[in-house]
Amino acid sequence: MTVQHNFRKPLLTTTNLTMQFGGLKALNSVDLSINEGQIFGLIGPNGAGKTTFFNMLTGIYRPTSGDVILDNTSIVGKTPAEIANAGTIRTFQTCRLWDNMSILENLLLGTYMREKPGLFQTLFQYTKVKTDFTRKAEEALAVVEKFDPALASDYNRKVSELSLVDRRRVEISRAILARPRLLLLDEPAAGMDPSETRQLMGDITKLQERYPKMSILVIEHDMTVISGMAEQVAILNFGTKIAQGTFDEVKNNPEVIAAYLGGE
Ligand SMILES: Nc1ncnc2c1ncn2[C@@H]1O[C@H](COP(=O)(O)OP(=O)(O)OP(=O)(O)O)[C@@H](O)[C@H]1O
Ligand SMILES: [Mg+2]
Known part of the structure; x- marks a missing residue:
């Protein structure tokens, strides 16, 4: 008998996750x-509960009931920083x-996010800090360069001068620099035209090739946007998961079609 060692284990599991705001069950x-290592798409019309779901995964909201397990440990009740x-x-x-702030300064916030408090001791060790800073800056620019070399060469530019798609790239790079195991992207293509959207989705797919163990959960309003990239999609409607599967499996589901027709 051959034992398969290359199966992938769940990184994140939610069970009966529920969020009630007064009389409204948002989830x-x-x-x-x-x-x-999976790209997972969370889809649903406006107000379906997608962002609320993220807010519970990141500790902004404490679920009314249910659990969120990250790598065998419940994160319910933990602070956003701990999560x-x-x-x-x-x-x-x-x-x-x-x-x-500049592109580089924004990116450095990501690299410093993962530092332990002990860092502050080194503030008095100038040479060490300087080398450390150079190393972090190089790392930061190497990440953003993969998205767009111009972002790395123009690292002193203020981010307010960048196009929306480049701002997103900086934001995603900053997140990557915090070395996530689970990267959550809330409508990354919001406000972009179809060509910018395609570019960004291509970028996200490439990310997964670069960081194969990282899981990515992408929220999208428009189902077709993530059709080519998400291995699995789940559809939320009025806080309830109405379907899950590959894009092809869910796209003809009558409940999914009705949810979208009802919403538009
Ligand atoms: N803090 C809150 N207090 C009360 N109601 C809330 C709160 N946050 C969200 N809601 C409600 O919960 C429901 C789900 O909202 P949510 O923002 O999660 O939807 P969404 O799927 O992200 O929508 P969109 O596509 O518009 O971003 C909505 O009816 C919203 O008004
Ligand atoms: Mg939202």
């Missing part, structure tokens, strides 16, 4: 499991960069 008993340290890093639906 209703959602079970989801994402494997190591980030455990390897879950997100980007936001509206780009969150420091507009008056």
Whole structure:
């Protein structure tokens, strides 16, 4: 008998995950499991509960009930910082960069995010800090360069001067520099035209080739946008998961079609 060692284990599992805001169940008993190294798409019309789901995975909201397991450990009740340290890093639906800071400065925030508090001791060791800084800057630029070499060569540019797609690339690079095991992207293509959207989706697919163990959970409003990249998709509608499978498996599901027709 051959034993297969190359199966992938689940990195993140949610069970009966529920979030109630007053009388509204924004998320209703959602079970989801994402494997190591998988690109997973979370899709649904406006108000379906997608961002609320991210907010529970990252500790911004504490679920009303249910559990979130990251690598065999429940993260419910942990702070956003503890969850980030455990390897879950997100980007936001509206780009969150420091507009008056340069590309490099924004990126360095990502590399310093994963530092332990002991770093501050080294603040008094100038030479060590200087070499450390150079190393981090080089690492940061190497990551952003993979998206677009111009972003690395123009590292002193203020991010406020960049196009939306380049701002997203900086934001995603910053997240990558925090070395996530699970990268959460909340509508990364929001506000982009179809050609920019295609470029960005191509970039995200390439990320996975570069970091094969990292799992990526992408929220998208428009199902077709992630059709070519997500191995699995789950569809949310009014807080309930109504379908899951490959894009081809779910696209003709009558409930999914109805959810989209109802929403538009
Ligand atoms: N903090 C909150 N308090 C009360 N209601 C909330 C809160 N956050 C979200 N909601 C509600 O929960 C529901 C789900 O919202 P959510 O932002 O998760 O949807 P979404 O799927 O991300 O939508 P979109 O595609 O528009 O981003 C909505 O009805 C929203 O109004
Ligand atoms: Mg949202």
